[in-house]
Amino acid sequence: MKTANIKLILSCVMLFPFMLCHSQELRDSLNAAIKIDSRRVMRGPGKLQTGLEGMRSIVTPLGEGDPIHWAQAMPGVTTGADGSSAFYVRGGNMGNNLFTLDGVPVYGYSHLLGLTTIIPHDAIDKVQLSSGGFQGKDNNFTAAHLSITTKDPSKEWKTNLSLNNFIVAASTEGTVSDKLSTFVSARISPLALEYRAVSGMLSGKMGDLDDFSAGVGDIYGKVVWKNGNHSLRTSFLGSMDKYGFGMSENSRETMGWNNLIGSVNYNVSIGESAWNTLISANRYESRQQQDKNYRNSSDHLSLKSTLNEFTLTSDLSRKTNTGLTLQGGVKARFAQFAPGQVASVTNRSNTLLATLWGELDYPAAENLSLKAAIRWNYFRNLTRKSGRFDPEFSLSAEWNLSDAVSLRGTVDRMVQYYHTLEGFPVGWSLDMIVPSGPTVFPEGVWQSSAGISFEKERHSASIGGFYKMQNNLVYYKYAQDLFDGALAAWEDHVDMGKGTSFGAEFLYEYTSPDFYARVAYTLSKTTRDGFRIINDGEAFHTKFDRGHVLNVNTEWKKFSAAFILQSGHWENGVAQTYTMHVPGATWKAEYYDGLNNYHMPTVIRLDLGYHFAFETGKAQHDVKIGICNVTNHFNPFMLYFDTDTESWKEIALLPIMPNLSWKISFR
Numbered sequence: 001m002k003t004a005n006i007k008l009i010l011s012c013v014m015l016f017p018f019m020l021c022h023s024q025e026l027r028d029s030l031n032a033a034i035k036i037d038s039r040r041v042m043r044g045p046g047k048l049q050t051g052l053e054g055m056r057s058i059v060t061p062l063g064e065g066d067p068i069h070w071a072q073a074m075p076g077v078t079t080g081a082d083g084s085s086a087f088y089v090r091g092g093n094m095g096n097n098l099f100t101l102d103g104v105p106v107y108g109y110s111h112l113l114g115l116t117t118i119i120p121h122d123a124i125d126k127v128q129l130s131s132g133g134f135q136g137k138d139n140n141f142t143a144a145h146l147s148i149t150t151k152d153p154s155k156e157w158k159t160n161l162s163l164n165n166f167i168v169a170a171s172t173e174g175t176v177s178d179k180l181s182t183f184v185s186a187r188i189s190p191l192a193l194e195y196r197a198v199s200g201m202l203s204g205k206m207g208d209l210d211d212f213s214a215g216v217g218d219i220y221g222k223v224v225w226k227n228g229n230h231s232l233r234t235s236f237l238g239s240m241d242k243y244g245f246g247m248s249e250n251s252r253e254t255m256g257w258n259n260l261i262g263s264v265n266y267n268v269s270i271g272e273s274a275w276n277t278l279i280s281a282n283r284y285e286s287r288q289q290q291d292k293n294y295r296n297s298s299d300h301l302s303l304k305s306t307l308n309e310f311t312l313t314s315d316l317s318r319k320t321n322t323g324l325t326l327q328g329g330v331k332a333r334f335a336q337f338a339p340g341q342v343a344s345v346t347n348r349s350n351t352l353l354a355t356l357w358g359e360l361d362y363p364a365a366e367n368l369s370l371k372a373a374i375r376w377n378y379f380r381n382l383t384r385k386s387g388r389f390d391p392e393f394s395l396s397a398e399w400n401l402s403d404a405v406s407l408r409g410t411v412d413r414m415v416q417y418y419h420t421l422e423g424f425p426v427g428w429s430l431d432m433i434v435p436s437g438p439t440v441f442p443e444g445v446w447q448s449s450a451g452i453s454f455e456k457e458r459h460s461a462s463i464g465g466f467y468k469m470q471n472n473l474v475y476y477k478y479a480q481d482l483f484d485g486a487l488a489a490w491e492d493h494v495d496m497g498k499g500t501s502f503g504a505e506f507l508y509e510y511t512s513p514d515f516y517a518r519v520a521y522t523l524s525k526t527t528r529d530g531f532r533i534i535n536d537g538e539a540f541h542t543k544f545d546r547g548h549v550l551n552v553n554t555e556w557k558k559f560s561a562a563f564i565l566q567s568g569h570w571e572n573g574v575a576q577t578y579t580m581h582v583p584g585a586t587w588k589a590e591y592y593d594g595l596n597n598y599h600m601p602t603v604i605r606l607d608l609g610y611h612f613a614f615e616t617g618k619a620q621h622d623v624k625i626g627i628c629n630v631t632n633h634f635n636p637f638m639l640y641f642d643t644d645t646e647s648w649k650e651i652a653l654l655p656i657m658p659n660l661s662w663k664i665s666f667r
Contacts, residue, residue, distance in 0.1 A: 002585050003146070005256075005566060006583070007080065008169055010386075012431045014358045015261070016568045018332075028519040032107065032420055034193075035619055036479070039053070039054045039057050039243075039335065039507065039509070039516045039518065039553075039555065040054075040460055040509050040595045041054065041074075041460075041518070042513050043277075043453060043460075043507075044133075044395065044398070045130030045371075045396035045398050045408040045410050045510045046131055046133035046134070046253050046396055046406070046408075046410040046449060047128060047129070047130050047131075047133065048074050048126055048128070048129045048130075048507075049127065050070060050126065050473075051125070051126050051410075052121070052124050052151075052554075053128075054070070054150045054500055055121075055122065055124065056593060057293070057312075057516075057553070057560065058070050058073060058288065058553065058562065059117050059561070059562040059607040059608070059609045059626055059628070060115070060116070060374060060555075060607075060628070061165065061166075061264040061561055061628045061654060061657055062116055062165055062166055062167065062659060062661060063164045063609070063624045063659040063660050064113075064121060064624055064661040064663075065121075066116045066117055066121075067117055067119065067124070067127045067146060067148055068085045068087065068110070068114075068116075068123070068146075069116075069139075070116050070127060071087055071129045071146050071459060072087050072125070072551075073093045073128055073518075073520060073551040073553060073562075073564075074520055074551075074639040075505035075506060075507045075520045075521065075522050076089055076090050076131055076466065076503070076505045076509070076522055077089050077129075077549070078522070078524075078545075078546045078549050078566065079544070079566065080094065081635075081636065082603050082605065082635035082636070082652075083113075083114060083115060083635070083654040084110075084113070084114035085109065085110035085114035085115075085116075085117065086097075086114070086514075086544075087146075088543075088544050088628075089129075089131050089143040089144035089145075089497060090142075090143060090466050090468055090501055090503070091143075091468050091470070091500070091501020091502075091503075091522070091524065091526035091542065091545075092142060092143025092144065092445070092470070092501075093143070093420065093470075093473065093542075093543070093647075094246070094420065094422060094431075095418075095419065095420020095421060095422060095431070095433070095543065096141060096144075096416060096420075096445075097141060097143050097144045097145070097146065097442070098138065098140065098144070098145045098146070098375055099148075099431070100145065100146075100147045100148065101119060101148050101150070101237065101261070101552050101606050102149060102150055102235065102263065102265065102283060102309070102523055103137075103260055103263075103265075103278055103313070104263050104278075104280040105148075105282060105311075105589075106118070106119075106237075106259065106261065106282075106307070106611075107137060107259070107282070107284040107307060108239070108241075108258065108259050108285075108286065109217060109259075109435060110165050110285050111167075111189075111218070111239070111241060112167070112189060112191070112216055112241070112263045112514030113180035113241075113243065114430060114573070115166065116166075116167070117502050118126065118218050118237070118239035118259060119148055119220075119237075119365070119551060120169065120170040120171065120185040120187060120220050121169075122162075122163075122169075122173075122183075122185055122217065123148075123150045123171070123183060123185055123220055123222065124148060124150060124151070125150055125151035126148075126149045127146070127147070127148055127651070128138045128144075128146075128147045128149075129144060129146050130144060130145040130147070130409035131143070131144045131393075131449075131466075132394075132396070132411075132412055132448075132449045133371065133394055133395065133396030133410035133412065134394040134412060134414070135326070135373060135394075136315065136329075136357040136358055136372065136373035136374070136375060136394070137315060137327075137329060137359075137391065138326060138351065138358030138376060139331070139355050139357070139375050139398055139414075140153065140333075140415075140416055140417055140418060141308070141414065142414045142415070142416045142417050142443055142444065142445040143445075144346055147512040150183075150235070151183075151443075152181065152224050152233075153173040153174060153175065153181035153183040153222065153224060153502070154173055154174060154181075155175050155181070155184055155371075155373065156174060156667060157170045157172070157173070157174030157175070157667070158172070158173055158174060158176070158665060158666065158667050159171070159665070159666045160172070160590065160663060160664065160665050160666075161187070161237045161663070161664045162661065162662065162663040162664070163659055163660070163661075163662045163663075164278060164659065164662070165331045165657075165659050165660060166189050166190075166191050166216075166663040167187050167188070167189050167216075168187065168188055168189075168194060169185065169186070169187040169188075170185070170186055170187075171183065171184060171186070172184055173531060179226055180224070180225050181223075181666040182219045182221070182222065182223050182224070182225070183220075183221065183222045183364070184219075184220070184222075184329075185218075185220045185221075186218070186219045186220075187216070187217055187219075187573040188215065188217040188219050188493060189214065189216035189329075191214045192212065192213050192215075193218060193654065194293075194501060195212045195214075197516070203330060203332065203606060205396065206535055208234065211245075211246030211252075212243075212244065212245060212246065213242075213243070213244040214242065214243050214244070215241075215242040216240065216242070217240055217257075218237070218240070218242050219236075219237075219238050219239075219241035219460055220235070220236070220237045220238075221236045222234070222235040222236075222474060223235075227322040227379065227420060228268045228394065229265070229270060229629075230267070230268050230439075230553040231262075231267045232264070232266050232267075232640060233264075233265040233266075233267075233617035234259075234262075234264050235262070235263050235266075237259065237260075237261040237262075237264075237312070238258075238259065238260050238261075239258060239259045239433055240256070241256050241257050241258065242254070242255075242256035243255055243256060244518070246247075246555075250656060251291065251567075252290070253288075253289070253290050253291075254287070254289040254290075255287065255289070256286070256287050256290070257284070257285060257286040257478075258284075258285050258559050259282075259283070259284055260281075260282070260283040261280065261282050261283075262280065262281050263277075263279065263280035263281075264278070264279045264280075265277070266278075266664065272318055272319040272320070273316070273317065273318040274315075274316070274317050274318075275314075275315075275316050276314070276315050276317075276329075277312075277313070277314045278312075278313045278314075279310070279311070279312055280307040280310070280311045281308075281309070281310050282298075282310075282311070283306070283307070283308050283309075284306070284357045284433075285304070285305070285306045285544070286304070286305050286306075286431070286432075287302070287303070287304050287443055287465050288302070288303045288304075288387070288522070289302045289550075290302075290429050291313070297511065302342070303340065303341070304338075304341040305338065305339045305340060305432050305433065306336075306337075306338045306339075306341075307335065307336070307337055307338075307339075307433050308335065309333060309334070309335045309336075310333070310334045311331065311332070311334075312332050313329060313330070313331040313332075314329055314330055314331075315327060315328065315329025315330075316328060316329060319331070321489055322363075322367045323362075323363040324360070324361070324362050324363070324437045325359075325360070325362075326358075326359070326360060327358065327360075327361075327482060328357060328358040328359065328361040329356075329357060330354070330355065330356055330357075331353075331354070331357070332352070332353070332354045332355075333351075333352070333354075333357040334350070334351070334352055334636050335350070335351045335352075335353070335418075335435065335479035335488055336348070336349075336597075337349045337350075337351070337433070337434060337435050338521075339421075339432045339433060339434050339490065340490055341473070341570075346384065347489065347491075348491065349381060349382075349384065349434075349435050349437070350381075350382040350383050351379065351380065351381050351382060351383075351417070351436075352378075352379070352380045353377065353378070353379045353380075353417055353434045354377070354378045354379075355375055355376065355378075356375070356376045357373065357374065357375040357565040358373070358374055358491075358603070359371070359372070359373040359374075359378070360372050360373075361609075366397050366400070367400040367401070368397070368468040369397070369398050369516075369610065370394070370395075370396075370397050371394075371396045372393070372394070373393065373394040374391070374392070374393045374394075375391070375392040375393070375444050376389065376390075376391055376392075377389065377390045377391075377392065377415060377417075378418045379436065379442065381435055381436065381437045381438070384437040384438050385438075386437055386438040387506075388442070390410065390415045390442065390444075391413075391662055392412075392413050392414055393411075393412070393413050394410070394411070394413075395410065395411045395412070395414045396409065396410045396411075397409050397410075401522050403644045404454055404455055404456045404542045405452065405453070405454055405632070406453045406455075406623070407450075407451075407452055408449040408450070408453060408464070409448070409449065409451075410445070410447075410449045410450075411447070411448045412445070412447050412448075413444075413445070413446055414444070414445050414447075415441055415444050416443040416444075417436045417572065418433055418435060418436075418444045419433070419434050419435070419436065419440065419474045420432070420433055420435070421442065421474065421476035421490065421494070422432075422543070426637055431658070432476075432490070433492075435488060437491060437591070439491050439494075440491055440494055440496070441472045441476065441496065443470065443472045443474070444470070444471050444472055444477075445468060445469065445470045445471075446468070446519055447466065447467065447468040447469070448466065448467055448545075449465065450464055450465065451463055451464015451465065451466055451505070454465065458510055458511050458512055459509070459510055459665055460508070460509045460510075460511075461506075461507065461508040461509070462506070462507050462508075463504070463505070463507075464504070464505055464506075465503065465504045466501075466502065466503060466505065466507070466562050467501070467502045467503070468499075468500070468501045469498070469499075469500055469501035469502075470497075470498060470501075471499075471502070472496050473496065473497050473498065473499050473528065474494050474496055474497070475489060475494065475531050475533070475534065476493060476494055477493050477495055477533050486636065489650060494532075495531045495532055495533045496531075497529060497530035497531035497537075497615050498527055498528070498530045498531070498536075499526065499528045499529075499542060500526070500527055500529075501523065501525070501526040501542075502524065502525060502529075503522060503523050503524025504524070505520075505521075505522050506519070506520070506521045506522075507519070507520050509604040513554060514557050515554075515555065515556050515557075516553075516554065516555040517532055517548075517552075517553070517554045517555075518551075518552070518553045518554075519551075519552050519553045520549075520550070521549065521551075523548060524546075524547065524549075525545070525547060526541070526542045526545045527539045527542060527545070528541075528542045529539065534572060534595065535595045540570075540595050540596070540597065541569065541570040543569070543571075543572075544569050544572065545569050546566045546567050546568070546569050547567045548565070548566070548567040549565075549566050549567075550563075550564070550566075551564055552564075553562070558611050558612050559608075559609070559611075560608070560609040560610070560611060560626075561606070561607065561608050561609070562605075562606070562607040563605070563606050563607075564603060564604070564605040564606075564607075565600065565603070565604055567601040567605040568599050568601050568602045568603070569599070569604055570596045570599055570600075571596075571599075571600065571601050572595055572596060581631075584625075588595070592614060601634075601636070603633075603635050603637075604628050604631065604633045604635070605628075605631070605633060606629070606630045606631050607627065607628045607630065608625065608626055608627050609624055609626030609627075609629055610624070610625045611623070611624045611625075618666060618667060619664050619665065619666050620664070620665040620666075620667075621662070621663070621664055622645070622661075622662075622663040622665070623657075623661070623662050623663075624658070624660070624661040624662075625658075625660055626658070626659050626660075627656065627657070627658050627659070628654060628656070628658075628659055629654050629656050629657060630656060632655055632656040634652050635652060635654060636652060
């Protein structure tokens with residue numbers, strides 16, 4: 001396999017932040033004082049949570065934190081390719097995670113090829129990663145739930161303007177009347193303009209990249225009405241990602257996805273009781289396209305997938321005088337799937353998922369708290385005329401041995417009815433979302449975890465282990481043939497198997513007024529077996545099975561640093577000859593062929609940042625300057641097939657790269 005260390009688009013903007021940082025005003029403000037808030041992660045059985053400031057402390061290529069990058073730095077989590085938004089929790093697949101915004105699932109949450117998410121930072125109130133002991137209302141996933149809760153608009157009007165390497169953003173919020181408030185945010189990426197501006201200076205340094213285009217942006221709005229103990233919240237989110245890569249004069253690849261999400265949430269509280277109802281509509285669409293000139297033959301290939309989902313949830317909670325909290329509710333989802341549309345070939349399915357759930361939070365003793373949740377699901381594939389009932393449950397407990405030491409444990413049985421047919425282990429992914437049916441059963445998992453936590457003054461630490469057994473995991477054996485009409489018959493080409501994962505997780509934090517440090521380490525092993533088309537049903541390493549994952553984050557006064565070390569993983573595939581996207585031609589794909597056919601290199605990355613704030617008149621400035629991948633370590637992001645040389649090549653998305661985040665707030 002030939003390797004080309006291509007710096008791609010992101011290296012085009014290496015000079016961009018420094019050009020902005022040369023103003024005299026910024027240089028004069030380097031000594032401005034800045035308060036460093038505590039970054040300590042709030043912990044519970046199976047749960048990790050942070051606020052906006054804790055999330056923004058993560059050093060990223062955009063100069064500011066992000067929910068996904070925060071989650072990727074937590075124990076029990078491994079990433080996909082370096083710089084991507086993929087995350088794998090306790091041995092689950094990428095598609096086994098649930099990502100929600102105020103309780104509404106988001107299926108295409110990544111922006112800028114995974115460098116950030118479609119959720120605007122100014123709208124975020126808190127981020128929570130749950131990997132066990134799940135809430136009663138959470139369902140249709142088997143690995144982890146990353147939930148984003150947005151804030152209500154502030155009482156006084158405030159406008160924010162922000163700029164970083166790749167996104168220009170503006171937001172405004174405030175109170176319209178004593179009962180009504182609103183928040184609006186819009187972001188757009190000038191990535192294509194930046195590429196054109198500096199591509200001349202980088203001529204000859206872009207590898208095989210001949211041209212690039214991009215259309216990236218999002219808009220978010222929220223309106224909140226409050227009247228006594230009644231409240232009504234409506235929100236809207238629209239996002240677009242579209243990219244075009246010209247690899248030669250007659251070869252071009254295009255990919256993209258977009259989201260449209262709307263929701264209405266009504267809540268009423270009476271004493272210790274509360275009733276909440278949420279109605280939402282969600283549309284997700286993804287597209288991939290190739291124009292290839294291969295051996296004097298021109299081909300135009302395209303693939304499209306859509307998912308429309310409509311959800312109604314209603315729940316009631318009550319807290320008794322004894323401290324016991326009871327919750328229960330119903331949730332109904334109607335979904336329309338149209339995956340793998342090639343030309344006029346489409347395989348559509350309509351589904352219904354109804355859930356009845358209940359939850360009990362019980363302070364069994366002064367130092368002991370218990371939580372139990374049970375769900376009863378009915379899923380029906382209306383098109384395939386198949387239905388089934390599945391029970392689920394989640395248990396968690398916390399026993400405080402002393403003021404400083406606690407024992408925690410969780411047990412879960414989860415079921416998932418939507419499957420993600422993941423494509424290349426590294427590269428443009430198929431990532432097609434499909435429903436369960438009479439021949440493709442729901443995925444299921446049994447998992448347990450236990451650990452001990454310690455918290456004393458400036459120190460906070462926890463260590464524990466987990467064990468997970470998975471069944472009915474799906475593998476699409478033709479994932480490499482993205483533009484094949486056989487996608488319409490995807491159910492005939494899915495193999496199902498099992499998985500096992502176990503490991504240890506460690507999280508330590510130190511907090512002082514001037515210094516903060518966090519160390520997260522995961523030691524794990526994840527295997528798959530029972531797939532007839534891979535290794536004859538015997539066990540093999542799963543995708544992104546990284547045995548060692550270490551994340552170190554530190555802050556000293558205004559300086560921050562992040563170090564990432566992830567051991568390499570094995571790639572596996574079905575041994576056969578592939579057409580590899582190009583009709584009429586075949587060759588032996590030596591990279592994607594057989595068991596443990598290639599070992600990806602270890603991921604090593606060091607990021608540095610500097611953060612300061614200052615005021616000018618009525619404006620508050622918040623500036624972050626940094627360097628991503630200081631060591632310029634070559635961490636492969638994707639693979640592609642070069643039709644000119646008829647060989648595989650790798651692309652590194654994150655070379656050494658300066659970054660800048662500049663936020664201005666007006667009140």
